[in-house]
Amino acid sequence: MEKTRLLTGRKKKIVRLFIILFALSLMILSILPLIKTWEFPALFLLLGRFHPLILHFPIVLIIAVFGIELLKNFDRFKPMASARLVLLIMASISSTITTIAGFLLFASGDYSGELINNHFWGGLITGIGILLATLFFYLRQRFSIQYQLPYFITLAICNISLAYTSHMGGMATHGQDFLTEYIPEVMSSFKLIEQKSPEEMLIYSDMVAPILEAKCLSCHNENKSKGDFLMTSYEQLLSGGKSEKAGLTPGDVEKSELFQRINLPADHDDRMPPAGKTPLNDNELALIKSWISSGAPEKTKLGEIESETELGKVVQQNMDEVVRLNRQLAIRKMEKEELKKELQELGKKLDIFIEEDPDEEGNLFAISMNFPPAPFTNEQFQKLSPYFDNFSKASLVSSDIDDNGLYYIGKMTNLKKLYLQKTGINGSGLIHLKKLKSLQILNLSHTNVDDAQALTLIQFPSLKKVYLFDTNNSKNLVEAINKHQPDMDVILEEGPFY
Numbered sequence: 392m393e394k395t396r397l398l399t400g401r402k403k404k405i406v407r408l409f410i411i412l413f414a415l416s417l418m419i420l421s422i423l424p425l426i427k428t429w430e431f432p433a434l435f436l437l438l439g440r441f442h443p444l445i446l447h448f449p450i451v452l453i454i455a456v457f458g459i460e461l462l463k464n465f466d467r468f469k470p471m472a473s474a475r476l477v478l479l480i481m482a483s484i485s486s487t488i489t490t491i492a493g494f495l496l497f498a499s500g501d502y503s504g505e506l507i508n509n510h511f512w513g514g515l516i517t518g519i520g521i522l523l524a525t526l527f528f529y530l531r532q533r534f535s536i537q538y539q540l541p542y543f544i545t546l547a548i549c550n551i552s553l554a555y556t557s558h559m560g561g562m563a564t565h566g567q568d569f570l571t572e573y574i575p576e577v578m579s580s581f582k583l584i585e586q587k588s589p590e591e592m593l594i595y596s597d598m599v600a601p602i603l604e605a606k607c608l609s610c611h612n613e614n615k616s617k618g619d620f621l622m623t624s625y626e627q628l629l630s631g632g633k634s635e636k637a638g639l640t641p642g643d644v645e646k647s648e649l650f651q652r653i654n655l656p657a658d659h660d661d662r663m664p665p666a667g668k669t670p671l672n673d674n675e676l677a678l679i680k681s682w683i684s685s686g687a688p689e690k691t692k693l694g695e696i697e698s699e700t701e702l703g704k705v706v707q708q709n710m711d712e713v714v715r716l717n718r719q720l721a722i723r724k725m726e727k728e729e730l731k732k733e734l735q736e737l738g739k740k741l742d743i744f745i746e747e748d749p750d751e752e753g754n755l756f757a758i759s760m761n762f763p764p765a766p767f768t769n770e771q772f773q774k775l776s777p778y779f780d781n782f783s784k785a786s787l788v789s790s791d792i793d794d795n796g797l798y799y800i801g802k803m804t805n806l807k808k809l810y811l812q813k814t815g816i817n818g819s820g821l822i823h824l825k826k827l828k829s830l831q832i833l834n835l836s837h838t839n840v841d842d843a844q845a846l847t848l849i850q851f852p853s854l855k856k857v858y859l860f861d862t863n864n865s866k867n868l869v870e871a872i873n874k875h876q877p878d879m880d881v882i883l884e885e886g887p888f889y
């Protein structure tokens with residue numbers, strides 16, 4: 392009571408000003424959710440852009456007050472207690488401004504979705520929470536200790552919702568997995584560190600095979616065996632390929648086609664890997680040479696190889712590189728497995744079929760419709776957008792994709808084969824597909840594409856085959872395309888579905 396009377400005229404004015412400010416802030420925040428669809432002039436939208444900058448002030452201030460509450464009973468932090476009211480007022484003002492700016496940013500329409508909705512509500516609760524905490528704190532200081540509990544509760548709620556809101560905001564600006572992005576890599580490096588020690592590694596599977604896997608397997612695997620030469624197992628190396636020369640003859644480099652090919656001069660036609668691919672370096676060449684010379688052992692451990700021998704020396708030289716290569720391969724394998732799992736789950740949700748594209752050694756994926764096909768619209772197709780880079784083939788036969796959907800397909804940068812027969816497209820969206828630098832096969836049979844629209848096809852950079860059976864296209868068009876693009880085959884057949 393004493394205190395109340397002691398307030399001077401000037402102080403009273405300041406208090407009154409703060410009360411008005413407080414009421415105004417509380418009012419604005421409370422009506423924000425009601426004015427969602429209002430059209431804002433550009434100046435307001437500009438203010439919205441400051442949200443990501445100013446949001447740091449309330450965050451620091453709100454956490455600071457909470458910190459002081461926790462620490463003030465320790466002597467060393469006692470003096471800070473007197474700063475609480477000022478910090479709370481600053482937190483309230485900056486929170487209100489931040490929340491309004493955030494709302495304006497939201498109103499600009501650049502951001503939307505559930506994440507932003509949650510972020511908005513979290514921000515609102517934080518803003519109102521800190522205003523109420525400030526009010527209760529003031530009442531407690533001025534009038535009665537009974538406001539202590541409401542003050543603590545509102546301050547705690549405010550801090551919890553602050554953490555939640557910041558996390559939602561972070562995900563919205565940096566992507567959902569911003570925080571967790573590197574966890575698989577970190578985990579895998581832990582896993583590999585507890586893996587085999589170098590002495591325990593096997594000369595073939597841990598040292599030779601990873602080199603072949605990195606430099607040769609893209610062309611010599613189960614799905615694609617160039618020269619009929621498979622290199623995925625030790626036995627296959629022994630048996631060789633089309634030439635019927637042994638790929639590998641233990642103890643004899645002269646009779647090992649594998650070594651002969653990698654040892655040819657760089658400009659030789661038969662040299663492996665072919666021109667344009669990363670060749671083996673000197674260490675790798677030396678390793679494979681002395682490995683074959685010493686009998687191409689399969690199960691020998693690196694620890695068992697005498698360090699004085701020729702093989703022992705090259706093994707030593709290659710050690711660091713091999714450990715690095717093994718780790719890289721393991722990480723890549725794990726990432727691929729993870730991606731595959733995510734895609735297959737998404738496929739199940741969308742009722743479509745997603746699998747590794749066998750033509751791409753499983754590095755890229757293929758989409759196809761289930762049979763009988765479930766409805767699959769542009770909107771559903773868009774759900775795949777975070778993964779667009781990972782597809783090489785899309786078979787959307789009989790789906791509900793239309794010309795607007797082609798805009799999204801135009802973003803599948805690695806797409807090579809696209810099957811659109813029996814869809815509702817008329818070709819007006821084909822223009823979006825000319826960005827696809829790798830698109831080689833396009834099937835438009837049984838659609839309403841007409842000559843004018845199909846003429847866009849001559850602008851496609853890599854298109855080799857177009858199927859136009861049962862469309863509105865004339866012989867003239869076929870001739871026109873053949874004339875402008877001799878490399879492009881226009882085929883009036885149904886063509887493949889997958």
Ligand code: HEC
Pocket residue numbers: 603606607608609610611617618619620631632633634635636638648649652653660661663664665668671
């Ligand atoms: C870019 C694809 C590609 C890569 C990578 C590649 N090869 Fe080949 N390889 C071919 C082709 C194509 C042939 C068949 C034509 C020929 O015989 O030259 C072939 C043939 C071979 C043959 C002959 C098989 C036979 O019996 O006729 C051997 C041996 C071989 N490769 C070894 C290798 C080795 C070792 C590597 C890795 C260092 C490698 N290749 C990497 C494309 C590749």
